[in-house]
Amino acid sequence: MIRAANHGFYPRVGESPLDQQLRTILRILDRGKVTEADVRAVEDEVTTIVVAEQSRAFIDMVTDGLVRWEGPLSHVARHLEGLEAHDLVRWFDTNFYDRRPVVVGPIARKAPFLVRDYEVASAVTEKPVKIVLPGPVTFARLSRDNHYGSLEAMAVAVAEALAGEVADLAEAGARCFQLDEPLLCRRPEDLELVADTAGRVFGASGEGATTILSTYFGDLTALSGRLDRLPGTHIGLDLVWNRSGFDLLAQLPEDRGVVLGVFDSRTTKLEDAGEVAERMEPYREALIKRDVMVGPQTGLEYLPRDQAFDKLLQARYLVEKLSEEWPWAS
């Protein structure tokens, strides 16, 4: 089967004044003129808008756009005990910045912090809503640890906290979870720690859940021969970063699904779905046996909203093209 999937972030601001309501109310909140509840209401509305946009692009697996997230790390940091969000750090090779988490004590969950987001998004679509979480190892590596004293201990603590959240989300009905571990591409020595911590998080997702270990801003060539160590029903590969990364498919067990990032989230230049299909053609045999999702290589936060929509639409066109031409097992 092949489906089109959004990766995670979707631009929460567009061009019209109506599409900038979240930006506007956050400014007003900064001046103390509205309440947090007012902001929550706008966030809910923007969530429904971005879910609707993904539906209009005929995306099979949507996200809530992560519209409440200030950044990929700080949003989680702000909701866990023992963490604070401090100095600005650039998020890989994007010109998007986030606040660096700083560990000041034992990490623990204060309360569910994504369940409501999931409920708001899933209430307005029949499509599966994917939950996106930072991978514990990438999170730990990009944080400043003033408490645990070891990467392993911190990553495990983050994993345990996220596992609690995943369990609550599963209870609320979520059936698809994605952990983002982009640093694994640059830190192949972290493989076993990623396997351990991701396994802990995915273990809380319940029977039959879709679990995606997503990698991007690099490739997994350095893990050649060891890819089967990675947990999850699906592995996410960045095939923009490494256009020949398809070669790794041969190393994955046949029952392992793949999420193929084939549209560049960091440029407005629009890929042609037909050309992408041609790039995939040599790997037909390795793909048709699997559950395949195609979409952007990473979140679409780095693009204007119109171009983000166009990228998703191309993902849909790609699915249509491959569905026509390839003998997918139903």
Place this chain on the structure above:
Amino acid sequence: MGLLTSTIGSFPKPKELRKKRLLFAEGEIEAAELREAEDRAVREVLLLQEELGLDLLVDGEMDRGDMTTFFAERLEGMELSGLVRSYGNRYYRKPVIVGDVSRTAPMTVERWRFARDASSRPVKAILTGPYTLMDWSFDEHYDSREACCMALAGVVRSEAEDLAAAGAAEIQIDEPAVSARPEELALVHRALEEVTAGIRGRARTWCHICYGEFGPVMDQILALPVDGFLLELSNSDFDQLDSLKRLPEGKLLGAGVVDVHTHVVETPEEVGQRIDRVLEVLPPERVWINPDCGLKTRTLDEARQKLAAMVKSVRAVREARGL
């Protein structure tokens, strides 16, 4: 004397100017009316810096919305995209490179001259560097990042040469994207060499760098072909301090001792302690003092108070050390 003071460039825009910029964007007022508001804002911010006692002034970038957008609006081959988030609740219109980039006229010289003439103290000229212009744009035209970056380097070089010819003795080149791809630092070096080669000996060149993962590449950064570095240090808790011991001989450091990403105004004592930390690794004659980054994210009151604390602490440190 040492410990001379400056800022990184941007200041918060006065409410009147923000309103005029909006009206101009909507076609409600003419360029001349906007220019009058910009002139007033530049004079005010120069006066503020003079009153605070800063040594090297800036025009506050009152005519710039964003450090890449400003240049993209003036260069051939570049357009602007829709809104893209840079962090938190901040957005900008990211440039899109759609053709060969070229400069049809100087972009900053006239405004630098205006500020110089309106001030009794030296005024720094500020440009965005070629690597950051490239990395912070969507490139739909060039075949490679290298080709794009070097084309922009040629453009920035021409601008720097025009500024130096106009008399700008201090020229700052902003390269916050410098650590984006460590494997491209050689390209950053080539591009900055292209920019600074044309003004060497005529102007002192500074490179401003902030908010990135500099640890593994700090030595390569410090080898870039400029006379001094203006670095964000406070926001990242001085985590690069040790590597500054290896600042190549003859180069200067502008130390960021005020965090521009917090509403909290540091006390002079706190700033003084930060300066003392810097002076543990470099002698005062090689150190300038500045905020981490541009002040446009702060309110005017916060900017004023932060700079006042900075200047006061510098005076105290100078006095304590007999400088």
